[in-house]
Amino acid sequence: MDFELMINSFPKLLNATMVTLKLLSASLFFGLFIGLLFAVLRMNKNPIINKFSYGYSYVFRGTPLLVQIFIIYYGLGQIEYFRSTVLWVIFKEPYWCAIIAFALNTGAYTSEILRSAFQTIKPGFIEAGKSLGISSRIIFYKIQIPIAIKQSLPAYGNEIILMLKGTSLASTVTLMDLTGVAKYIISTTFRPIEVFIVAGSIYLFMTFLVHNFIKFLERRYKY
Amino acid sequence: MGLLAFGDTGWGDELFYATLMTLAVSITAMLIGFLFALIFTPLKLSKHKSLNLIGNFYTTVIRGVPELLVIYLFFFGGSGAIMFVASMFGYNDYIEINAFMTGAFAIGIISGAYSTEVFRGAIQSIDKGQFEASRVLGIKKHIQFYKVILPQMLRLAIPNLSNVWQITLKDTSLISVTGLVEIMRQSYIAAGSTRDPLFFYSFAAVLYLLLTYFSMKLLNRLEVKYSRGH
Numbered sequence: 502m503d504f505e506l507m508i509n510s511f512p513k514l515l516n517a518t519m520v521t522l523k524l525l526s527a528s529l530f531f532g533l534f535i536g537l538l539f540a541v542l543r544m545n546k547n548p549i550i551n552k553f554s555y556g557y558s559y560v561f562r563g564t565p566l567l568v569q570i571f572i573i574y575y576g577l578g579q580i581e582y583f584r585s586t587v588l589w590v591i592f593k594e595p596y597w598c599a600i601i602a603f604a605l606n607t608g609a610y611t612s613e614i615l616r617s618a619f620q621t622i623k624p625g626f627i628e629a630g631k632s633l634g635i636s637s638r639i640i641f642y643k644i645q646i647p648i649a650i651k652q653s654l655p656a657y658g659n660e661i662i663l664m665l666k667g668t669s670l671a672s673t674v675t676l677m678d679l680t681g682v683a684k685y686i687i688s689t690t691f692r693p694i695e696v697f698i699v700a701g702s703i704y705l706f707m708t709f710l711v712h713n714f715i716k717f718l719e720r721r722y723k724y
Numbered sequence: 725m726g727l728l729a730f731g732d733t734g735w736g737d738e739l740f741y742a743t744l745m746t747l748a749v750s751i752t753a754m755l756i757g758f759l760f761a762l763i764f765t766p767l768k769l770s771k772h773k774s775l776n777l778i779g780n781f782y783t784t785v786i787r788g789v790p791e792l793l794v795i796y797l798f799f800f801g802g803s804g805a806i807m808f809v810a811s812m813f814g815y816n817d818y819i820e821i822n823a824f825m826t827g828a829f830a831i832g833i834i835s836g837a838y839s840t841e842v843f844r845g846a847i848q849s850i851d852k853g854q855f856e857a858s859r860v861l862g863i864k865k866h867i868q869f870y871k872v873i874l875p876q877m878l879r880l881a882i883p884n885l886s887n888v889w890q891i892t893l894k895d896t897s898l899i900s901v902t903g904l905v906e907i908m909r910q911s912y913i914a915a916g917s918t919r920d921p922l923f924f925y926s927f928a929a930v931l932y933l934l935l936t937y938f939s940m941k942l943l944n945r946l947e948v949k950y951s952r953g954h
Contacts, residue, residue, distance in 0.1 A: 559933075560929070560933065563890075563932065563933045563936040563937070564894070564929040564932045564933055564936075565894040565895075565897035565898075565908070565932060566894075567897045567898060567900070567908060568897060568908065568925055568928050568929045568932060569929070571908075571911075571912075571921070571925045571928075572921075572922065572925045572926060572929065575915065575921035575922075575925065576921045576922035576925050576926065577922065579919075579920065579921055579922045580922065662787075662788070665790075666788075666789070666790040666791065667790075668790075669790035669791070669792040669793060670792060670898075672792065673792075673901065680790055680792050680793050680796075683793060683796070684796050687796060687800050688800065691800065691804070693796065693797050693800040693801035693804070694797070694801055697793060697796075697797045697801075700793060701785065701788075701789045701793060704788060704789050704790060704793070705784070705785065705788045705789065708788035709788075
């Protein structure tokens with residue numbers, strides 16, 4: 502056991518953790534909006550919109566995240582026309598490609614979580630709102646959304662942890678996140694176990710924080 | 725479509741064999757995972773605190789650390805560990821374990837952590853009366869497990885195990901970083917030599933979708949079979 506290497510690599514890995522956290526927060530932020538959008542579309546009565554939303558979540562949940570990143574990072578750049586549009590400013594950066602892939606992926610899972618949360622809201626809540634003369638818009642924002650968020654907290658907490666682990670794939674498109682730096686140190690020092698222990702502990706610590714934060718929110722929003 | 729031709733002119737046959745390789749790794753990993761679950765589920769359910777701790781340590785660490793990091797550990801550390809053991813027996817040459825076994829083992833350990841949780845949940849949700857009744861009838865402990873607990877447990881576990889199978893199947897794409905020629909690696913090679921990454925990665929996505937679609941169909945049928953009478 503090379504303790505010196507473990508101590509020396511810790512600051513480097515901690516720096517890389519910032520990259521991981523940036524990727525995670527950006528993807529979760531965009532993913533939540535995508536998820537909410539597709540959850541609402543999924544509950545639409547129009548069969549085409551409904552099927553489209555289902556297809557989106559089916560494709561993104563049925564294929565590996567790695568394929569999704571590679572299509573966005575390596576694949577889209579191949580289209581000549583696409584490279585001449587304004588969007589190319591974003592898509593030529595591996596950083597944004599990773600975030601877009603992660604956001605679309607977590608958006609698909611989030612839409613499923615939110616959809617089932619919306620569907621388990623007791624009709625009585627909505628009926629009570631209607632009978633009080635509250636407009637359906639306000640019912641959606643003030644009654645349905647808060648209840649759905651509360652009900653989906655445990656599942657969403659799991660999704661955050663899955664996404665945290667998912668950000669490690671950013672290292673496959675040249676980004677130096679926690680896993681990327683860990684792999685670099687392993688391949689230069691040939692000390693896989695030591696580096697794994699340090700990097701793994703950092704990941705576990707983050708998982709632990711997320712887990713407890715969700716537990717805290719669950720207790721706070723109990724009704 | 726010429727890109728997908730079989731034979732020397734296209735990538736059809738290569739991708740076909742790569743798909744078989746993905747399936748082979750997934751199934752091997754799933755079975756290795758079952759072996760791990762067989763060891764760790766009793767530990768998690770044990771009444772001894774220290775055994776409990778070992779079981780919880782395994783599932784918590786593996787489920788809290790990225791799959792890719794576990795794969796790197798095995799990829800860079802696997803042959804080192806085996807060479808270390810071999811050196812104790814006086815064998816000092818370089819040993820290389822093949823990418824298939826490294827990959828299947830790494831994914832298997834991950835899949836095992838999920839399977840352990842599934843089995844634990846399934847056993848815990850079996851009615852206590854079933855254990856008591858079989859004890860009252862004087863059924864021996866291992867027969868009780870095989871004839872009373874296991875059939876009931878499988879019914880409860882199969883829906884969740886099919887989730888574990890999906891996760892395992894998708895995780896195998898990560899083994900491509902070690903050089904094993906499965907769907908992802910083959911698409912990478914094809915994309916590199918034809919300069920058509922969009923087509924090949926999209927095709928890889930289609931292959932994964934087909935695999936998940938048909939395996940889900942199959943597992944649903946199994947689920948129906950085991951839930952007869954309920």
